[in-house]
Amino acid sequence: MGINFNKAEFILSAVQPGAFLRDGRPQVAFAGRSNVGKSSVINRLLNRKNFARVGATPGKTTQVNYFLIDGRIYFTDLPGYGYAKVSKEERDRWGRLMENYFQEQGLITLGVLIVDARHKPTADDVTMCTWFKESGCPLIVVANKLDKLKKNEIEPNLQRIWDTLELPDTAALIPFSAEKGIGKTELLSAIEQLC
Numbered sequence: 001m002g003i004n005f006n007k008a009e010f011i012l013s014a015v016q017p018g019a020f021l022r023d024g025r026p027q028v029a030f031a032g033r034s035n036v037g038k039s040s041v042i043n044r045l046l047n048r049k050n051f052a053r054v055g056a057t058p059g060k061t062t063q064v065n066y067f068l069i070d071g072r073i074y075f076t077d078l079p080g081y082g083y084a085k086v087s088k089e090e091r092d093r094w095g096r097l098m099e100n101y102f103q104e105q106g107l108i109t110l111g112v113l114i115v116d117a118r119h120k121p122t123a124d125d126v127t128m129c130t131w132f133k134e135s136g137c138p139l140i141v142v143a144n145k146l147d148k149l150k151k152n153e154i155e156p157n158l159q160r161i162w163d164t165l166e167l168p169d170t171a172a173l174i175p176f177s178a179e180k181g182i183g184k185t186e187l188l189s190a191i192e193q194l195c
């Protein structure tokens with residue numbers, strides 16, 4: 001039977017390396033640059049308004065949040081990166097947490113990397129993508145804020161994202177708008193299929 005994405009509950013925040021949840025349920029790890037709309041994407045997928053935090057102080061989330069979906073799979077919300085005003089200390093803390101997270105073998109069932117459809121992926125996006133690729137999990141890249149693109153910009157921008165991230169043939173790139181709901185059905189069915 002299909003996963004009921006309307007049935008979601010917040011489980012816990014892991015702030016310490018080594019405190020990551022591991023109970024055998026599949027985990028879908030969401031990552032993305034600060035302000036790319038990661039909370040909005042998660043909220044859209046779960047049909048919620050203020051479930052995952054939206055628009056709070058960027059870059060202040062050095063914690064890994066877990067949401068249990070329908071008692072069956074986890075959405076793992078990784079802390080955003082690339083916010084210019086973050087202190088070196090905070091950045092180092094983020095780096096340690098992520099290093100530990102990606103070192104844990106077999107933790108991630110599926111990686112969802114959210115990038116901005118308007119821009120060339122940043123060096124941080126490329127690094128995050130490499131971590132996902134090296135972890136060996138299937139990878140979906142979500143090009144969010146599609147509603148902000150003109151029609152003729154869509155194709156070249158998607159190609160630029162694909163090329164910059166050097167995506168393998170096995171990856172999927174889904175054009176998305178958390179604002180308008182574009183791409184939601186496609187992303188949810190990809191998640192169901194891969195979990």
Ligand SMILES: Nc1nc2c(ncn2[C@@H]2O[C@H](COP(=O)(O)OP(=O)(O)OP(=O)(O)O)[C@@H](O)[C@H]2O)c(=O)[nH]1
Pocket residue numbers: 032033034035036037038039040041053054055056057058059061079080144145146147148176177178179180
């Ligand atoms: N036009 C448009 N705006 C969006 C879209 N998705 C998110 N936004 C806006 O982008 C801003 C950032 O969204 P958030 O969901 O808070 O982004 P985040 O990546 O979770 O940010 P952090 O909490 O800093 O990690 C908000 O003002 C959202 O309303 C989209 O698809 N289209």
